[in-house]
Amino acid sequence: MNTATILSAIGRHISLTDDETAFFTSLLLPQRVRQGEMIEREGELTRCFIFVNAGCLMTYFTDKEDVDHVIQFATTGWWTGDLHSFTKQIPSIYTTKGLADSEVWLLPKASMEQLLERIPRFERYFRIIFQNSLITQQHRIIQSYSATADERYQQFREKYPSLEQYVPLKYIASYLGITPEFLSKVRRRLMEKS
Amino acid sequence: MNTATILSAIGRHISLTDDETAFFTSLLLPQRVRQGEMIEREGELTRCFIFVNAGCLMTYFTDKEDVDHVIQFATTGWWTGDLHSFTKQIPSIYTTKGLADSEVWLLPKASMEQLLERIPRFERYFRIIFQNSLITQQHRIIQSYSATADERYQQFREKYPSLEQYVPLKYIASYLGITPEFLSKVRRRLMEKS
DNA sequence: ATAGTTTATTGAACTAGGTTAAGACCGGCC
DNA sequence: GGCCGGTCTTAACCTAGTTCAATAAACTAT
Numbered sequence: 457m458n459t460a461t462i463l464s465a466i467g468r469h470i471s472l473t474d475d476e477t478a479f480f481t482s483l484l485l486p487q488r489v490r491q492g493e494m495i496e497r498e499g500e501l502t503r504c505f506i507f508v509n510a511g512c513l514m515t516y517f518t519d520k521e522d523v524d525h526v527i528q529f530a531t532t533g534w535w536t537g538d539l540h541s542f543t544k545q546i547p548s549i550y551t552t553k554g555l556a557d558s559e560v561w562l563l564p565k566a567s568m569e570q571l572l573e574r575i576p577r578f579e580r581y582f583r584i585i586f587q588n589s590l591i592t593q594q595h596r597i598i599q600s601y602s603a604t605a606d607e608r609y610q611q612f613r614e615k616y617p618s619l620e621q622y623v624p625l626k627y628i629a630s631y632l633g634i635t636p637e638f639l640s641k642v643r644r645r646l647m648e649k650s
Numbered sequence: 651m652n653t654a655t656i657l658s659a660i661g662r663h664i665s666l667t668d669d670e671t672a673f674f675t676s677l678l679l680p681q682r683v684r685q686g687e688m689i690e691r692e693g694e695l696t697r698c699f700i701f702v703n704a705g706c707l708m709t710y711f712t713d714k715e716d717v718d719h720v721i722q723f724a725t726t727g728w729w730t731g732d733l734h735s736f737t738k739q740i741p742s743i744y745t746t747k748g749l750a751d752s753e754v755w756l757l758p759k760a761s762m763e764q765l766l767e768r769i770p771r772f773e774r775y776f777r778i779i780f781q782n783s784l785i786t787q788q789h790r791i792i793q794s795y796s797a798t799a800d801e802r803y804q805q806f807r808e809k810y811p812s813l814e815q816y817v818p819l820k821y822i823a824s825y826l827g828i829t830p831e832f833l834s835k836v837r838r839r840l841m842e843k844s
Numbered sequence: 845a846t847a848g849t850t851t852a853t854t855g856a857a858c859t860a861g862g863t864t865a866a867g868a869c870c871g872g873c874c
Numbered sequence: 875g876g877c878c879g880g881t882c883t884t885a886a887c888c889t890a891g892t893t894c895a896a897t898a899a900a901c902t903a904t
Contacts, residue, residue, distance in 0.1 A: 527791060583780060626851065634892090831863080831864095850902095856895095865884105866884085870881080
């Protein structure tokens with residue numbers, strides 16, 4: 457498992473010396489995640505921030521009626537995990553599992569703190585990552601309130617074409633905030649139109 | 651208009667020397683916003699990031715059917731504005747206006763960049779701000795998908811009791827993703843119960 | 845190959861929330 | 875004072891999306 461992907465992702469926002477690169481990579485823990493395997497579990501503390509090196513993960517919330525709600529998919533090049541649990545060290549309300557056999561880099565909380573202290577440019581890096589993520593989440597909220605399920609599905613397909621290969625429809629439905637049955641109807645309507 | 655509020659908000663996350671404080675405050679532009687006045691408008695570039703010193707603002711999105719969707723309220727101590735427009739310098743899709751006579755500090759984009767360059771600890775400050783905001787938005791998405799309008803309204807009241815004094819019900823309805831008429835029903839049901 | 849499990853689809857009955865329209869209330873303002 | 879524009883509520887009807895139940899198709903594991 458090599459560091460090319462993660463270093464290039466970071467290189468898009470900040471540049472590092474060779475020493476800094478070496479220090480950073482020394483903090484990373486490689487891990488494999490099999491399809492269906494859970495890497496973080498509801499109720500446990502999130503000890504690591506997760507970078508997807510290959511494959512695909514999803515993070516979901518299980519409500520009081522035991523229904524899962526997908527809050528995020530993450531493919532190659534994305535960070536994921538429960539930020540709330542990670543930063544405050546409280547039990548997570550989310551579960552993260554592999555949608556395909558995947559490889560991830562784990563950055564433990566203590567390592568993250570060392571990293572930010574020793575190379576403050578990483579503050580910048582994560583500031584930019586979180587800022588972009590925030591913009592995306594705001595769009596998602598708007599969409600969920602102003603677009604119909606049909607529109608949301610079409611925009612999802614346009615925005616994340618690469619996900620369709622990994623993600624079962626029922627999880628896409630969940631991500632869109634509808635039932636799998638209704639997604640079926642939506643898909644049918646779209647097929648009939650074209 | 652004095653800088654005590656904004657400095658204390660920042661002091662909660664990073665500490666500054668007197669020189670740094672002076673430099674930071676020299677970048678801020680004070681502005682008054684009257685109730686109903688728009689401080690950022692859909693279609694225009696967002697030139698400044700906004701800190702609410704007193705009063706209350708709201709940011710909303712107007713959809714193709716001309717319906718407004720409130721995406722954020724901001725009272726004393728909160729940053730607001732359209733991050734997407736601000737960072738990429740593209741026309742904003744949001745409008746921000748005063749819900750009450752308010753005072754804000756404006757931080758122009760160029761000043762923000764100078765600030766981050768000269769005092770990299772501000773990268774840390776904004777990293778933390780965005781990270782917390784991201785956590786909040788994720789909760790909001792979960793809620794919109796897993797809670798009923800009744801539950802969302804009650805949780806809103808618990809979470810932001812201070813907003814009720816400023817915010818007309820129709821905007822609360824919009825924030826919750828329902829119509830004002832339906833919020834009326836919800837409120838009535840709650841009254842009858844207790 | 846076969847049985848068992850998970851995923852996707854279909855249709856009928858249902859409900860949370862939307863729409864439309866009307867009236868009550870309230871505050872500003874000439 | 876009286877009018878006017880905005881806010882809130884009520885009620886009757888409407889619809890996007892849910893629930894439930896049955897079936898088909900696709901994986902998995904023996």
